[in-house]
Amino acid sequence: MKAIRDLFESHSSTSTETRPHPFWVMVRKEIAGHIRSWRFLVLLLLILLTFWGSISVALGNIREVVNNVKDPDRFFLYLKLLTTTEGTLPPFHVFLNFLGPIVGISLGFDAINSEQQNGTLTRIMAQPVYRDNLLLSKFVSAVTLVGSLLLTLSLLMIGGGILITGVLIEAEEVFRIVGFTILCTVYVGFWLGLSILLSIIFKQASTSALTAIGIWLFFTVFYQIIIDLIVPAANEFSETDVIRYNRQVLNLLRLSPSQLFTDATTTLLMPSVRSLGPITMEQMAGAIPSPLPLRDSLMIVWPQLSGLIAATTMCFAASYYLFMRREIRG
Amino acid sequence: MTNPIIELKRLTKTYGGFKAVNELDLTVNKGEIFGLLGPNGAGKTTTILMMMGLTEPSSGTAHVCGFNATKDPLSVKRLVGYMPDSVGFYDTMTALENLMYVGELNGIPGSEVEGRALATLDLVGLSGDAIHKKTGAYSRGMKQRLGLAEVLIKDPEVIILDEPTLGIDPSGVKEFLTLILRLSREKGLTVLLSSHHLHQVQQVCDRVGIFVKGELLAEGTIDTLSNRIFAEKSYEVHVSLANVVDLPWKDEAEMLQLEAVQSVRVQDQLIGITSSKDLTPDIVRFFVHKGYEVSGVQKKEYGLEEIYERYFERN
Numbered sequence: 001m002k003a004i005r006d007l008f009e010s011h012s013s014t015s016t017e018t019r020p021h022p023f024w025v026m027v028r029k030e031i032a033g034h035i036r037s038w039r040f041l042v043l044l045l046l047i048l049l050t051f052w053g054s055i056s057v058a059l060g061n062i063r064e065v066v067n068n069v070k071d072p073d074r075f076f077l078y079l080k081l082l083t084t085t086e087g088t089l090p091p092f093h094v095f096l097n098f099l100g101p102i103v104g105i106s107l108g109f110d111a112i113n114s115e116q117q118n119g120t121l122t123r124i125m126a127q128p129v130y131r132d133n134l135l136l137s138k139f140v141s142a143v144t145l146v147g148s149l150l151l152t153l154s155l156l157m158i159g160g161g162i163l164i165t166g167v168l169i170e171a172e173e174v175f176r177i178v179g180f181t182i183l184c185t186v187y188v189g190f191w192l193g194l195s196i197l198l199s200i201i202f203k204q205a206s207t208s209a210l211t212a213i214g215i216w217l218f219f220t221v222f223y224q225i226i227i228d229l230i231v232p233a234a235n236e237f238s239e240t241d242v243i244r245y246n247r248q249v250l251n252l253l254r255l256s257p258s259q260l261f262t263d264a265t266t267t268l269l270m271p272s273v274r275s276l277g278p279i280t281m282e283q284m285a286g287a288i289p290s291p292l293p294l295r296d297s298l299m300i301v302w303p304q305l306s307g308l309i310a311a312t313t314m315c316f317a318a319s320y321y322l323f324m325r326r327e328i329r330g
Numbered sequence: 331m332t333n334p335i336i337e338l339k340r341l342t343k344t345y346g347g348f349k350a351v352n353e354l355d356l357t358v359n360k361g362e363i364f365g366l367l368g369p370n371g372a373g374k375t376t377t378i379l380m381m382m383g384l385t386e387p388s389s390g391t392a393h394v395c396g397f398n399a400t401k402d403p404l405s406v407k408r409l410v411g412y413m414p415d416s417v418g419f420y421d422t423m424t425a426l427e428n429l430m431y432v433g434e435l436n437g438i439p440g441s442e443v444e445g446r447a448l449a450t451l452d453l454v455g456l457s458g459d460a461i462h463k464k465t466g467a468y469s470r471g472m473k474q475r476l477g478l479a480e481v482l483i484k485d486p487e488v489i490i491l492d493e494p495t496l497g498i499d500p501s502g503v504k505e506f507l508t509l510i511l512r513l514s515r516e517k518g519l520t521v522l523l524s525s526h527h528l529h530q531v532q533q534v535c536d537r538v539g540i541f542v543k544g545e546l547l548a549e550g551t552i553d554t555l556s557n558r559i560f561a562e563k564s565y566e567v568h569v570s571l572a573n574v575v576d577l578p579w580k581d582e583a584e585m586l587q588l589e590a591v592q593s594v595r596v597q598d599q600l601i602g603i604t605s606s607k608d609l610t611p612d613i614v615r616f617f618v619h620k621g622y623e624v625s626g627v628q629k630k631e632y633g634l635e636e637i638y639e640r641y642f643e644r645n
Contacts, residue, residue, distance in 0.1 A: 025434040036422060119418025123480070126382055126412040127435040128404045328384055 022129040023137060030141035034107065043103055044149070050099060051153050054092040058084040059164065072272040072290050078161055078173045082180070083269050093265040096184055097258055098220065104191025105212040107142040110205035111196045112323065117205070125328050135196070135323055139316065142192050147185040154181050172271075172294050179298070180268050186308050187261045191216070193315035200322045219256040227252050254304075257311060264304040267297050333360040335488055335520050336381065341390035343376050343544075350376045352544040353390065358522055358537075360487075363514055365531040366524040368541035374524040375415060377541075378492050381522075382412050395487055408436070411481030415493040415524075417473050421466030425456065425476050428465055429483060436484040446483060454479045454509065471502045478506075482513070491523040495530050507534045565608050566630040569601045572623035581620055588612060599625075 020028075034040045058081045065084050066074050073079065085091045112135075115121040124134060154177050158169055194215065198208035231249050253259045267273045271291030292300075336358035343351040351373040358364045366374050379385040381392050383403025391398060397405040419428045426447055433443040451461050454475045465476065474494065481489050491510070495503045511534045514521045525531045531538070532552050539549040548555055579596045586594060590609060595602040603613055610629050617624050 019437055019439050020434065022435045022437070025431070029431055033420070033422065118421070119414060119416040120420060122384070122414040123417065123419075123432075123477075124435070125384055126407060126410075126414070127432060127484075128407040128437070129435055130404070325386075 022127075023133045026129070026133060026137035027141045027144070030137055031145060034141065034145055039106055040145070043106060047099060047103070047149065047153070050095045051092060051157075053089055054085070054095060055081060055157055055160075057086060057089050058082070058091065061086050062165070073270055076170075076173055076176075076271060076291070077165060077167050078158060078169050079176060079269050079271070081157060081161055082177070093180070093184075093269055094262075096187075096265075097261055100184060100188045100261070101191040101216045101258070103146060104142075104188040104193075105195045105209065105216065107146070108138065108192040108195035109199055109209040109212055111138040112199045113203055113205050113208060114199075116203065116328070121328050131324055132320060135316075135319055138196055139189075139192060143185060143189050146188045146192075147181070150181045150184050151178075154178070175294055176268050176271070176297070179301075180265060183261070183264050183268065183301070183305060183308075186305065186312065187257065190257050190308055190312040190315065193312045193319070197315045197319045197322070200319055200326070220258055223256050224253065254307070257308060260304040260307050264301045264308075267300045267304075271297060273297075273300075334358065335360045335395055336364075336522065337393040338377070338381070339391050339393075341377065341380060341392055342388045343373070343380060343385065344388045349544050351380070351387075354544070354546055356539060356546060356549070358520060360520055361514075361518050362536040363511070363521040363523070363534055365535035365538040366522060366541055367526065367528055367531065367538050368524070369526055372541045373544040374541055375492055378412070378490055378522075378524060381490065382406065382410065408484070409487045411484055411486035411489040413477045413481050413489070413491045413494060415496060417477035419465035419468070419473065419476065421464060423465065424462050425465055425468070425472075426451070426461045428476065429479055432480045433483045438483070447479075450479045450483045451476075453482065453513070471498045471506075474498055474502075474506060478509070486519070488520045488522065491521065493525055494523055495525055495527060503530055504533075507531070510534060565606070565610075566602060566604045567610050567613050568628040568630060569603070569613065569617060569624060570626040570628075571599045571601065571617075572625045574598050575601065585616065588616065 061084050062077070062080060065071070065080050066077060068074055082093060083091045112121070115124070125131065158174075158177065161167070162169065191212070195208065195212045198211050199205070202208040202211065227249060230252075231245060254263070271294075273292070334357045336356070338354050338356040341351055341354040341356075342349070354373075354377060356377075366377070368374050376385060380387045381394050381399050383392075383399040383406055386400055392400065394406045395409045397409075399406045419425075420431075423431070426444075429447040429451065430443050433447055434440065438446060448461070451457060456472065456475050456479065460472065465473065468476065478491075478494075481491075494506060494510070498506065507530065510521060510523070513519060523531060523535070528538075535552070537549070537551055538555065540547045540555070548558065550558075575596055575598070577596060579594075579601070582594050582596070585591060585603065588605075588609065590605045590607040592604045592606060594604075603609070608629075610627065614624065614627055
């Protein structure tokens with residue numbers, strides 16, 4: 001952490017000769033503020049602990065997994081490191097499914113309202129900067145932090161893996177892991193965008209935090225229950241109906257960002273996943289259980305990724321709309 | 331000296347049906363210190379926010395330094411320093427860091443910003459350990475000084491201070507106002523400050539405007555304002571008698587015949603007489619002569635507080 005801080009501080013002193021754009025001044029200040037805060041330290045510890053826990057469990061089981069002849073993915077050692085589990089601890093990408101929202105929410109829930117409460121918003125707005133730059137700098141700084149944190153972790157894992165197993169990583173795995181990192185960042189970005197939006201709507205930071213957590217809980221816990229209630233029981237339908245209903249249920253579930261994230265990470269990290277919906281026997285016939293090439297996996301993931309980006313953009317657009325004409329008086 | 335640097339024309343702001351500022355016309359000239367006086371909720375802050383382009387007026391225009399504050403707020407913000415009524419800083423940063431951040435936002439190159447920040451802090455009287463202290467530990471008076479430093483670091487042409495004396499002790503207020511006066515005179519700054527304490531700002535303002543319920547009731551130097559009041563209602567003497575006076579007062583007509591007496595008001599034992607000259611001795615003599623038992627005589631003087639109160643009363 002010290003190193004990251006030094007990096008930013010040395011950066012600030014070297015780029016001093018040119019006149020920095022106010023936007024980057026703001027981003028730098030935000031990043032410095034996050035890094036120095038206890039909140040970020042706690043989040044960092046949480047992520048490091050889960051990462052360490054899940055990777056060490058995976059390392060313990062890696063020999064059996066790689067020797068499992070039935071698994072078409074067994075040669076992707078590094079992907080296995082990220083996805084293997086023995087059942088006691090979920091793998092890292094499943095952890096991130098609920099850690100991501102927490103990171104996003106906690107980095108953004110007080111973005112605007114705390115500035116308003118402290119009386120800093122009026123002061124900053126009285127400087128010659130565009131109003132949207134403040135909003136954007138809050139978003140960009142947090143996403144930069146999360147992105148670099150996840151990338152660092154992935155690189156650490158690859159480096160550690162090479163040291164421990166002695167197996168060199170393949171280019172495809174690198175791309176898949178980088179893709180996974182980008183996906184995670186986008187996922188965190190969605191929750192960040194949502195919590196920034198809530199921080200504009202609600203004057204109290206605690207209200208916006210609570211609302212954000214409420215939305216998250218709704219999508220992780222209650223959404224599935226509601227969908228199950230709406231869709232009629234499947235046993236009275238013919239096979240084609242069942243498939244149709246299944247598809248509908250999946251599509252409804254995909255309105256939830258965590259479902260999109262799960263779909264996308266599974267496809268990226270498990271190359272043998274070839275479809276995210278139900279497949280009929282005819283489709284399965286003749287298919288060889290082998291890993292998909294990266295390009296095909298990306299094709300499957302694409303709708304999920306664009307869905308997440310669209311949701312993030314929507315949150316952000318709403319934030320802009322609300323913030324640009326907002327009375328900034330504290 | 332007519333070189334308008336702030337020009338408000340029929341500036342209006344309505345919130346729903348409520349008119350916060352109503353067709354305000356105001357001109358402030360370059361280099362003068364203008365005091366915007368009014369009670370809380372008179373629309374002072376709203377007016378200031380419109381001048382900074384932070385709030386859109388419902389109608390009318392605000393020109394500051396030649397720029398339209400609504401259409402080109404960035405140009406205005408480059409030349410105008412604004413200190414809000416509740417100054418807040420990033421509590422986890424030191425005073426110097428807070429100031430340097432604002433300096434950088436104003437486009438001061440990184441190589442100069444620290445030097446300029448230190449010079450500005452010195453100017454407002456913050457030095458030593460205080461500048462490396464986190465602003466969370468700052469007292470209200472120190473925050474006010476830091477706020478002023480922040481206004482000055484951008485080298486503004488106009489500074490707008492919203493309630494700068496709020497919440498600091500009397501000696502601090504005096505010191506702070508003297509500082510503003512000195513800076514304004516030294517650097518030729520135009521200062522607009524709002525306050526609801528007339529006696530605090532009367533010592534520094536060249537001109538004041540009295541602002542009540544979104545309207546500017548009176549504007550001018552303090553002398554002009556008090557003369558206007560004096561012309562209308564100059565001296566008032568209250569005479570308390572030992573016994574209740576029967577109404578109508580039998581001597582009222584005779585009293586009114588005294589030279590310069592304008593009106594007489596009788597209420598139980600108290601008789602109030604207003605006149606355009608100081609008639610206290612004549613009035614006392616009159617009562618004694620008529621055989622009343624005078625238990626007290628009080629001459630009411632019109633200080634600036636009274637001017638201010640009178641303006642508010644009337645509305």
